[in-house]
Amino acid sequence: MQNEELIKQALIARENSYSPYSNYKVGAALLTKPGKVYLGTNVENCGYSPCNCAERSALFSAISNGERDFEKIAIVGSSNGIAYPCGVCRQVIVELAPNIEIICAKDENNYEVLKINDLLPHAFTPNDIK
Numbered sequence: 868m869q870n871e872e873l874i875k876q877a878l879i880a881r882e883n884s885y886s887p888y889s890n891y892k893v894g895a896a897l898l899t900k901p902g903k904v905y906l907g908t909n910v911e912n913c914g915y916s917p918c919n920c921a922e923r924s925a926l927f928s929a930i931s932n933g934e935r936d937f938e939k940i941a942i943v944g945s946s947n948g949i950a951y952p953c954g955v956c957r958q959v960i961v962e963l964a965p966n967i968e969i970i971c972a973k974d975e976n977n978y979e980v981l982k983i984n985d986l987l988p989h990a991f992t993p994n995d996i997k
């Protein structure tokens with residue numbers, strides 16, 4: 868699947884955002900190696916700390932459905948710029964999808980493709996606790 872198509876899926880996921888506190892909507896679309904797409908959005912809570920980011924929603928949904936191999940993930944926010952994953956999501960990506968292509972996007976015409984090492988150098992990984 869082309870990057871632009873995956874970004875369009877992330878834009879669709881963003882429509883489901885539950886973000887009454889920040890009013891910042893985020894959408895993620897995760898493509899597995901077998902070719903299935905899992906959508907995720909940010910889900911907030913009046914208790915604030917239980918908030919979940921779009922990227923983690925997508926990854927946890929895919930893992931919950933038995934997926935383990937991931938090709939790329941597109942992320943869109945709702946500000947004027949490109950959306951980059953937060954620190955917590957970077958840590959989750961390095962754990963669950965260390966080789967994934969991360970498409971940080973504003974829309975289909977404005978995006979950057981990065982690897983987790985670009986976003987989280989010298990990461991703490993599962994190897995570090997062996």
Ligand code: THU
Pocket residue numbers: 886889891892893908909910911918919920921922951952953956
């Ligand atoms: N958010 C994401 O969904 N992904 C990120 O990588 C950055 C932050 C969400 C969390 C919260 O619902 C809102 O954006 C504002 O932080």
